[in-house]
Amino acid sequence: MAGAALRRLMAEYKQLTLNPPEGILAGPVDEENFFEWEALISGPESTCFDGGVFPAKLVFPPDYPLSPPKMKFSCDMFHPNVYPDGRVCISILHAPGDDPTGYESRSERWSPVQSVEKILLSVVSLLAEPNDESPACVDAAKMWRENKPEFERRAVRLVRYTLGLPPP
Template sequence: MGLARPSSQKALMLEMKSLQEEPVEGFKITLVDEADLYNWEVAIFGPPNTHYEGGYFKARIKFPIDYPYSPPAFRFLTKMWHPNIYENGDVCISILHPPVDDPQSGELPSERWNPTQNVRKQVLATKAEAERDGVKVPTTLAEYCVRTRAPAPDEGSDLFYDYYYDDDDVEGEDGDCCYDEDDSGNEES
């Protein structure tokens, strides 16, 4: 009599199959080791026409043995800066926190992981919500990358810096601070 497989193994097999048949744009999902369904390698490609264009960001998803009752752990292997990504690559986001009631965290239980979620279900749920709100979700790169008014030829990306920190104003003639005004309130010096 063989050992029974955990139900998480079947769930992960189905999710991996689903992702292979219908890949998510901008992502490549593979197993770290073909014999281990609990460790996935994720490659995220920087979208064209963004600051991340040409980027190749690697991450790992580690699923617990009792998945989907407990959330997976997500860690970036590629160094990157983001308010929700720690120095070691761990991701801090409510949806990946265990479904416990913790009033001290400031998170509602509904914002945390629950067993009905899976890798793809969240995207589908947001589509239904967008329809309810009458929002057309961008599906093409042209729709996604909304362009603002193009800067005039003499404007550059350092417009803010150039305007407030013009090289001529940084230092006075004596090399002192650039302020011409006397902050003491006296007109005479």
């Protein structure tokens, strides 16, 4: 069904180009290969990630949209729900049976009527409101919970780094 996956990805790309959601840019890295996308996510306003532009890669399986894509930030990230290697851990990227941290039974899951746009919007919400019940990065979750000012300082450093600015 790779043909169906390709059709769907092309339709999603077209939709994202015609009606881009605020703060999100996404599309195939190379128009010859629709199964690998790059996305740019703006840090949500009035949060410590405000002003940052965070690049990420999305890799789609051949049976997309039956199975979800994988998403990984390609910049340094320090966030409770992002693994130290950049992989994003969010329930919308997981099929129902697939709950690695065991805390997602009541959260929104992947289903074939989700889309790249919905994933990216969920990731923006996640930047604004980390979910520290199911941390992928324990250090970040701990700091978020116990020392928010320090967490925010780290976030601001990341924001400046993504913009090519020197640390404050």
